[in-house]
Amino acid sequence: MTAALRTPRVPRPDRPETLEMTVAAVDPLTADIRHVVFTPADPDGLASPTLPPFDAGSHIVVHWTDGANAYSLTNDGAGPTTYEISVRRSPDGAGGSRWVHRLEVGDRVTVTRPRSLFRRANTATHEVLVAGGIGVTPILSHARDAARWGRPVEVIYSHRPDAAAHADELRALCDRPGATFTEVGGPEETSAELDRVLSSSPIGTHAYICGPGPMIEAFRARAAEYRWPASRVHFEAFAAPELDPGEPFDVIDRASGRSITVPSGVSALTALEDAGYRVPNMCRQGVCGECRLSVTAGVPTHRDMVLTDDERAAGTSWLPCVSRCEGDTLEVALP
Known part of the structure; x- marks a missing residue:
């Protein structure tokens, strides 16, 4: 999604990472874009009448039975009483857009607290x-x-x-x-x-x-x-833009030394999943950064739209959903 460095998210027992919400309104903006308004499903359980605030450019992750996707918040983040998103229905229903377009007033939905990966720079004049x-x-x-x-x-x-x-x-x-x-x-x-x-x-x-x-x-x-x-x-x-299939290479699990072959036309993320690894991921297009891994040896070829120029030059981070490597092998720290 954006070129921001992620840090580990440590759950706090007094600050749940997900919130239970109710669909309060659904408004068609165009033929294929719907605006959805969420309010707390249990407002009495909140410490205050407002939801957790958020910076401009933040998003929430909306969960459904067999998946989740991130959607940018469109309302004001100062003392919000609602979380609001607008979603375009993809022709193939990819990314959960078809599910969002079936939501009706009164439906219960689980969302994450807002995350900020596209925030304003305080130095901007x-x-x-x-x-x-x-x-x-x-x-x-x-x-x-x-x-x-x-x-x-x-x-x-x-x-x-x-x-x-x-x-x-x-x-x-x-x-x-x-x-x-x-x-x-x-x-x-x-x-x-x-x-x-x-x-x-x-x-x-x-x-x-x-x-x-x-x-x-x-x-x-x-x-x-x-x-x-x-x-x-x-x-x-x-x-993300269309990508070429790339050359085959091997991903080495730093901890075990195991080698996983990534064929041409197959993402490293898919190859790792097929080999039994569970790598957190969401977009699978190199735009959200959720699958980010640490590189311990080898030279990555970056094809994502998340890492900054400095992070790319350092060569210590890698998004297996789209990126590949220079040479035959890349050693990474796997979950």
Whole structure:
């Protein structure tokens, strides 16, 4: 999802990692995007009338019978009484979107506490928020936060004519001094607008972009051409670009010395699962970072959209769902 370093999450008995929620509202925003509002299933059991707060750009993980997926929160994170998500139904129902689109008011749902992997940089003096398609969801949260504190912001929303979810809310949030909202459609118009902000934004500007993988990669490459420091470009992808099948290699379990062959066209994550290992994972596309492993020997070939440039250069972290390695073997610390 984003290039943030994960740290171990240690459960606390007085702070459950999951929350039981009830669907309070379901609203169709477009033909294939639904907005779902969750409220506490047992409000009397909460220590306060509000839910745990969250930073702009945070997400919750929604669980169902045979899976789970992360969805960005769209509402204000200061003293929230609801958690709200907007979900686009994938044509193949992948990632749980079909399940979410079947939810009805009154249904019980288990979610995690909010996690922040796409938070705002406190050093930013100006912000550019870029949304592509359903990538508008965390951008909306950032726009709400900027409006609440009166920070200067530019919001750019690239979408199809029939898929402008939350456009009215963004327009209202930017109807104030120091804020602008621009809608674009199509690759050429989007590229021209992004070139404009990359070439003309004042020093100290931080850019936040969420959208399809190719859009994010193009934006990062263009930002580098304009000599933007990588630390000022923050991104979160909801889908990864197509990847080539790669060459076969072996993953070595550091603890046991066992070797697991990863054939061409098969992910290392799948090969490890087939060999009996249980590696935490979620997206299986290199965009969430859930399957991150530590590299103890060998040189990884990074194909994810999570690790920072510094983390890639260090070569000590690896996402087996999409990444491979240079050479024949890679030694990792496995669960």
